[in-house]
Amino acid sequence: MKRYSKEHEWVELQGTEAVMGITAYAAAELGDITYVEVPALGKKVKVNDVLCVVESVKAASDVYAPVGGEVCAVNGNLDADPALVNQSSEDKGWFCRLTGVAQTEFDALMTADQYAAYTAGLK
Amino acid sequence: MKQTPLFERHRALGGRMVEFGGWEMPVQYPAGILAEHRQCREAAALFDTCHMGVFRLSGPTVGAALDAMLPRSVSGQAPGSCRYNFLVNAHGGVLDDLLTYRMDAGTFLLVVNAGTAEGDAAWLRAHLPPEVKFEDLREAWGKLDLQGPRAFEVLADLGVPVTTLPAYYHWMPLSLFGLEMLISRTGYTGERGVELYFPREQAAMVWDRLLAHPLVKPAGLGARDTLRLEMGYPLYGHELNETTTPVEAGFGRLLNLRDRESIGATALRQPPARHLTGLRLASRRAARAGMTVIDPVSGQTLGTITSGAFSPNLGVAVALAYVAGAAPPAPGTPVRVTDPASGIVLDASVAPLPFYRQGTATT
Numbered sequence: 233m234k235r236y237s238k239e240h241e242w243v244e245l246q247g248t249e250a251v252m253g254i255t256a257y258a259a260a261e262l263g264d265i266t267y268v269e270v271p272a273l274g275k276k277v278k279v280n281d282v283l284c285v286v287e288s289v290k291a292a293s294d295v296y297a298p299v300g301g302e303v304c305a306v307n308g309n310l311d312a313d314p315a316l317v318n319q320s321s322e323d324k325g326w327f328c329r330l331t332g333v334a335q336t337e338f339d340a341l342m343t344a345d346q347y348a349a350y351t352a353g354l355k
Numbered sequence: 356m357k358q359t360p361l362f363e364r365h366r367a368l369g370g371r372m373v374e375f376g377g378w379e380m381p382v383q384y385p386a387g388i389l390a391e392h393r394q395c396r397e398a399a400a401l402f403d404t405c406h407m408g409v410f411r412l413s414g415p416t417v418g419a420a421l422d423a424m425l426p427r428s429v430s431g432q433a434p435g436s437c438r439y440n441f442l443v444n445a446h447g448g449v450l451d452d453l454l455t456y457r458m459d460a461g462t463f464l465l466v467v468n469a470g471t472a473e474g475d476a477a478w479l480r481a482h483l484p485p486e487v488k489f490e491d492l493r494e495a496w497g498k499l500d501l502q503g504p505r506a507f508e509v510l511a512d513l514g515v516p517v518t519t520l521p522a523y524y525h526w527m528p529l530s531l532f533g534l535e536m537l538i539s540r541t542g543y544t545g546e547r548g549v550e551l552y553f554p555r556e557q558a559a560m561v562w563d564r565l566l567a568h569p570l571v572k573p574a575g576l577g578a579r580d581t582l583r584l585e586m587g588y589p590l591y592g593h594e595l596n597e598t599t600t601p602v603e604a605g606f607g608r609l610l611n612l613r614d615r616e617s618i619g620a621t622a623l624r625q626p627p628a629r630h631l632t633g634l635r636l637a638s639r640r641a642a643r644a645g646m647t648v649i650d651p652v653s654g655q656t657l658g659t660i661t662s663g664a665f666s667p668n669l670g671v672a673v674a675l676a677y678v679a680g681a682a683p684p685a686p687g688t689p690v691r692v693t694d695p696a697s698g699i700v701l702d703a704s705v706a707p708l709p710f711y712r713q714g715t716a717t718t
Contacts, residue, residue, distance in 0.1 A: 263371075263383060263388055264387045264389040264390075266389075266639055266664075266665035266672075267638070267639040267640045267641070267665065267672075269640070287639075287641055287665070288388075289388040289389065289581060289664055289665055290382070290388070290577060290664070291643075292641070292643065292697075314639065315389075318387075
């Protein structure tokens with residue numbers, strides 16, 4: 233089950249390991265993604281630290297850690313094919329995996345329904 | 356914010372509207388910037404350019420009057436032709452870049468940028484002699500750009516065969532859709548194409564008729580920017596402003612600065628201390644306007660990025676920058692782009708312009 237941040241990251245938790253990316257809403261707002269900087273393996277982040285950078289044709293945007301943890305895997309396909317983030321933002325366009333994630337930080341994020349209501353309010 | 360006559364069309368097409376030069380313009384449609392860029396490189400793209408300014412200057416002495424203001428002489432410009440030119444101040448700083456259309460011996464059209472049009476009009480009125488008539492056509496004329504390698508097929512299907520089109524950088528009158536128009540073989544994309552001028556109240560009709568052709572799709576300012584950047588064309592407010600000169604921007608050889616006087620000519624005769632330079636980045640990651648260009652060995656600052664983005668056709672990021680030096684840096688020279696604010700360090704090398712060399716504009 234996924235949870236969502238106000239900064240438009242999604243995160244899915246399996247035990248203490250999480251996979252994250254940016255939401256379809258964020259990808260659509262950014263437009264065509266042309267570059268994704270994924271973090272170094274082993275990087276330790278706290279919640280809301282800058283985790284990745286995503287560039288569209290027009291601008292660069294920081295992507296924040298929706299939960300704290302240590303980076304244990306990154307999506308190597310984004311280097312050659314950043315358009316995966318537009319095409320499949322919450323599946324093939326995942327950014328990285330984090331270990332050592334606290335359940336409480338995950339639980340503090342929005343559910344899918346809450347996030348849908350949140351983005352509806354932004355329009 | 357001002358709106359063009361096509362504002363509702365853009366909204367209906369799902370255009371994402373942004374501010375540009377005081378106008379509310381589509382930066383992209385739902386297809387996205389990359390698809391709109393490709394549309395222009397491979398078929399035909401339609402751009403709303405009704406935000407741009409058009410002025411008509413007339414009188415028996417108009418050629419001489421413009422020669423006194425413009426660093427590129429126009430008095431010898433042939434009727435039927437278009438030329439790229441600059442409005443400069445006494446320091447040679449660029450007030451605007453523009454096209455001059457020679458209508459006849461005593462008449463020119465000046466086509467200027469949207470954000471600078473008001474200032475241009477004031478400058479022209481202040482500096483033109485009273486016997487030259489100045490007409491502001493911004494509220495009377497509309498303009499659309501049809502650009503792409505298949506643009507002429509579109510026009511042929513609409514009853515304008517390619518044999519009747521003007522030559523590159525020329526214009527002619529045209530009857531199309533029951534309107535008397537002006538068509539010029541000019542553009543800002545590097546592709547074969549035309550700019551169409553017509554009565555402003557007919558803009559929606561002309562837009563609809565052109566867009567009805569299966570080869571034509573709309574493109575916004577985002578694609579317009581990546582297309583011009585791949586060609587190394589300057590954008591006013593980025594590569595050109597009142598602190599830059601046409602000589603620094605690489606257009607010195609277009610100018611006529613010897614044996615005549617015009618506003619700013621003295622300053623423009625001085626050798627430039629920096630040059631607008633193309634940079635090819637090492638990856639897809641873009642250098643952005645305002646970032647610093649440094650020497651990768653000494654760390655010395657060389658200049659500043661003025662525009663940068665991912666180049667869809669090259670598959671890497673490209674940028675334009677002003678680089679200090681008596682001569683432009685040689686192609687292949689390695690440089691580094693840094694941004695203290697974000698900590699970005701990007702490798703790049705000097706590249707000849709245009710970046711994109713397969714453009715069909717002159718074909």
